[in-house]
Amino acid sequence: MAEFALIQQYFAGLSAPGGDVLLGVGDDCALLQPPPGRQLAMTMDTLIAGRHFLADVDPVSLGHKSLAVNLSDLAAMGAEPAWALLSISLPKIDHHWLQGFVRGFKTLAERFGVRLVGGDTCQGALSITVQLTGLVEADRAMLRSSAKPGDLVYVTGTLGDAALALQLLRAGKDPGELRERLEKPQPRITEGRALAAAGVRSCIDLSDGLVADLGHICQRSGCAARIHVERLPVSSRVRSHVQESGDLASVVAGGDDYELCFTLPASMQSLWESLPFETTCIGEIVPGKGVELLQEDGSSLPLPPAWEHFSS
Amino acid sequence: MAEFALIQQYFAGLSAPGGDVLLGVGDDCALLQPPPGRQLAMTMDTLIAGRHFLADVDPVSLGHKSLAVNLSDLAAMGAEPAWALLSISLPKIDHHWLQGFVRGFKTLAERFGVRLVGGDTCQGALSITVQLTGLVEADRAMLRSSAKPGDLVYVTGTLGDAALALQLLRAGKDPGELRERLEKPQPRITEGRALAAAGVRSCIDLSDGLVADLGHICQRSGCAARIHVERLPVSSRVRSHVQESGDLASVVAGGDDYELCFTLPASMQSLWESLPFETTCIGEIVPGKGVELLQEDGSSLPLPPAWEHFSS
Numbered sequence: 001m002a003e004f005a006l007i008q009q010y011f012a013g014l015s016a017p018g019g020d021v022l023l024g025v026g027d028d029c030a031l032l033q034p035p036p037g038r039q040l041a042m043t044m045d046t047l048i049a050g051r052h053f054l055a056d057v058d059p060v061s062l063g064h065k066s067l068a069v070n071l072s073d074l075a076a077m078g079a080e081p082a083w084a085l086l087s088i089s090l091p092k093i094d095h096h097w098l099q100g101f102v103r104g105f106k107t108l109a110e111r112f113g114v115r116l117v118g119g120d121t122c123q124g125a126l127s128i129t130v131q132l133t134g135l136v137e138a139d140r141a142m143l144r145s146s147a148k149p150g151d152l153v154y155v156t157g158t159l160g161d162a163a164l165a166l167q168l169l170r171a172g173k174d175p176g177e178l179r180e181r182l183e184k185p186q187p188r189i190t191e192g193r194a195l196a197a198a199g200v201r202s203c204i205d206l207s208d209g210l211v212a213d214l215g216h217i218c219q220r221s222g223c224a225a226r227i228h229v230e231r232l233p234v235s236s237r238v239r240s241h242v243q244e245s246g247d248l249a250s251v252v253a254g255g256d257d258y259e260l261c262f263t264l265p266a267s268m269q270s271l272w273e274s275l276p277f278e279t280t281c282i283g284e285i286v287p288g289k290g291v292e293l294l295q296e297d298g299s300s301l302p303l304p305p306a307w308e309h310f311s312s
Numbered sequence: 313m314a315e316f317a318l319i320q321q322y323f324a325g326l327s328a329p330g331g332d333v334l335l336g337v338g339d340d341c342a343l344l345q346p347p348p349g350r351q352l353a354m355t356m357d358t359l360i361a362g363r364h365f366l367a368d369v370d371p372v373s374l375g376h377k378s379l380a381v382n383l384s385d386l387a388a389m390g391a392e393p394a395w396a397l398l399s400i401s402l403p404k405i406d407h408h409w410l411q412g413f414v415r416g417f418k419t420l421a422e423r424f425g426v427r428l429v430g431g432d433t434c435q436g437a438l439s440i441t442v443q444l445t446g447l448v449e450a451d452r453a454m455l456r457s458s459a460k461p462g463d464l465v466y467v468t469g470t471l472g473d474a475a476l477a478l479q480l481l482r483a484g485k486d487p488g489e490l491r492e493r494l495e496k497p498q499p500r501i502t503e504g505r506a507l508a509a510a511g512v513r514s515c516i517d518l519s520d521g522l523v524a525d526l527g528h529i530c531q532r533s534g535c536a537a538r539i540h541v542e543r544l545p546v547s548s549r550v551r552s553h554v555q556e557s558g559d560l561a562s563v564v565a566g567g568d569d570y571e572l573c574f575t576l577p578a579s580m581q582s583l584w585e586s587l588p589f590e591t592t593c594i595g596e597i598v599p600g601k602g603v604e605l606l607q608e609d610g611s612s613l614p615l616p617p618a619w620e621h622f623s624s
Contacts, residue, residue: 022351026532027456028388028517029353029446034346039334041341042429044397044443048436076340085356087441117354124360125437129399131356134341144339205340220338 010102014109015116021083030117032083038135041079045069049126059097061183062128063104069207070132071112071187072258076205078142078196079134081112081189086119087129104184112189140196142203142262147221151202151263151285154272156191159210160238163254178237185258191277195262198271203262209253211291211303214261224288227252230296233280252293253304322414326421327428333395342429344395350447353391357381361438371409373495374440375416381519382444383424383499384570388517390454390508391446393424393501398431399441416496424501452508454515454574459533463514463575463597466584468503471522472550475566490549497570503589507574510583515574521565523603523615526573536600539564542608545592564605565616 015025023031034040047066049055067084074081086105090097109116114132161181168175175182188205195203202221204213210232214225232251234242242248263285264271272279283294293301327337335343346352359378361367379396386393398417402409421428426444473493480487487494500517507515514533516525522544526537544563546554554560575597576583584591595606605613 023453023455028385029355029391029453031389031448031453032352032354034350034352036348038346040344040346042344042395042397042445043341044399044431044441046399046401046432046434046441048401048434051434051436073340077343079341083354085354085443087356087358089358089360089439119356120358122358122360122363124363124439127401127436127439129356129358129441131397131443133354136343141335141341141343143335 010098011106011116014106021115021117024115024117030083030085032117035135037138039138039141041074041077041134041136041141042131043070043073044129044131045073046127046129055126058183059100060104063101063106064108064184066128066130067105067108067114067132068185068187068258070130071108071189072185072205072207074132074134075188075192076142076203076260077134077136078140078192078200078203079136080193081114081132081134083117083133084109084114085131086116087122088119089122089124089127091123091126112187136196142192142196142200143220144202144204144217145220146201147217147223147263147285148265149223149285149287151265152269152281153214153225153227153261153263153283153285154279154281155206155210155233155259155261156188156277156279157257157259158233158235158238159206159257159259160251160254161235162256163209163250164238164241166256167250176237182256185256187258188260191260194275194277195260198275199268200262200264203260206257206259206261207255209255210251210261211253211293215291217261217263218290221285224286225283225291226286227283227291227293229293229301231280231282233278248301249304322410323418323428326418333427333429336427336429342395342397344429347447349450351450351453353386353389353446353448353453354443355382355385356441356443357385358439358441367438370495371412372416375413375418376420376496378440378442379417379420379426379444380497380499380570382442383420383426383501384497384517384519386444386446387500387504388454388515388572389446389448390452390504390512390515391448392505393426393444393446395429395445396421396426397443398428399434400431401434401436401439403435403438424499448508454504454508454512456514456516456529456532458513459529459535459575459597460577461535461597461599463577464581464593465526465537465539465573465575465595465597466591466593467518467522467545467571467573468500468589468591469569469571470545470547470550471518471569471571472563472566473547474568475521475562476550476553478568479562488549494568497568499570500572503572506587506589507572510587511580512574512576515572518569518571518573519567521567522563522573523565523605527603529573529575530602533597536598537595537603538598539595539603539605541605541613543592543594545590560613561616
């Protein structure tokens, strides 16, 4: 199997030079012109068959998701997407599969202005690595380390949809409209840009579940978080599931939602009412360590085990 | 297996913030400050066990090589190395293996001022992906597309050492000092920086062998190259092999040497004498298509089959 040339044909248009891409795919390196006054936000994620996705997953969804998880990291920093590199390892060339993969990747890339500037293709066990660079105004990036006691904690969207979809799929049931939430997560780029522009300083994306990811903010910021479980925003499907089963694990610890969790100091608490997208205040930052889940009667819920994505 | 935190301990020092690294490993993204007036050169390569290296290769060599092949791409552009992201997929955690891998990677990274700013670790078939970004002065990057008829063609170092080492290893023989050339190639960063600063405009690194890689320059520049095989620089070990076997394939088509091949217009042909490292003039760029191998008597050698790295 040759170099990236093999699938470059599929990506025509997405990898053309122009704007800040001085040179795209086809030389030893891509050559890029960073705009003055911006900082670079860089992330890279590998998705492995059987670990992060099922080997027979729809390739369109996989193309989407492999870019989406990286876009979500940029969203959490408040960065604007710019340039991607893509490495695909495939057991054999399958043009139908590749066309689907590219369609999923390309549709999402075009939506967020991502240019594909390099990468390679190898023969091997199915896995996908995407490296993504975004641009963010100086001193505007949202960090895990900037939360402070007194801040309120917010999330975008609803929680637990992806985890419930996975649970249903594993039980051989049809997850219906929840399947999209698992297989085609929507990175919150627009929301992240708006939050950073409004002065939000602390944010993370929910890939490993609320307790684990908010725990990263607490750990890096040297503080604790108290979450009021009755305030957690859920879809009607997840609400029914919780009412029937009494099991909150998918909501408080389910991964793969790719919503944003951010904190706001008291002085900015009128901001969330003016945001042009749905956010929910779910708790507060307090002195101490770790994440506490509080029920309406004031008692603590035990923390559920960590989210394990697709691992068996 | 957890996130990159797992091996972050091994990389302590290499991933600390400072200088243009505003934020290294540990948040959703790394945050970097590109220096004014510089362009970014970006490359990414995946190495897969059984394909690009033997699964039982010394991990120190693999750590070295996984960074070296990317550094070599920067060298070919004339860029100065800056930031790396590293994704490691491993069948199981093996601390001895990881320590070795990190030692090889870190030693080379420190030598060339590479900061490790992110990545991840997954469970899966052994493979390594490195994404590397370098910095290059505006309009100084050396491109594959800038060669012109009348240019002379040069290479650094010697050719065919890595290919002969692989051939000996496969035959169960000891390659001696050639093993280092295969397993620990030295990226020509210093040479690439000097060539770009001197005004060289066309360059490539020899990863797939002279004929294939010079062929890329010809294809992208719309011209042909004539190579005089008796001028090709070889080590004494390769010279003996060629004399005994009559087989020039390792020299003209052997990959993994990671030397630089560049072209110089007539107006700059005094340059190569002043360079503080060894280069050899091996031929010239002419009108036409493809690469021609000329023997001393003026007859053409047939082109050998393409280099296939470790594939079986």
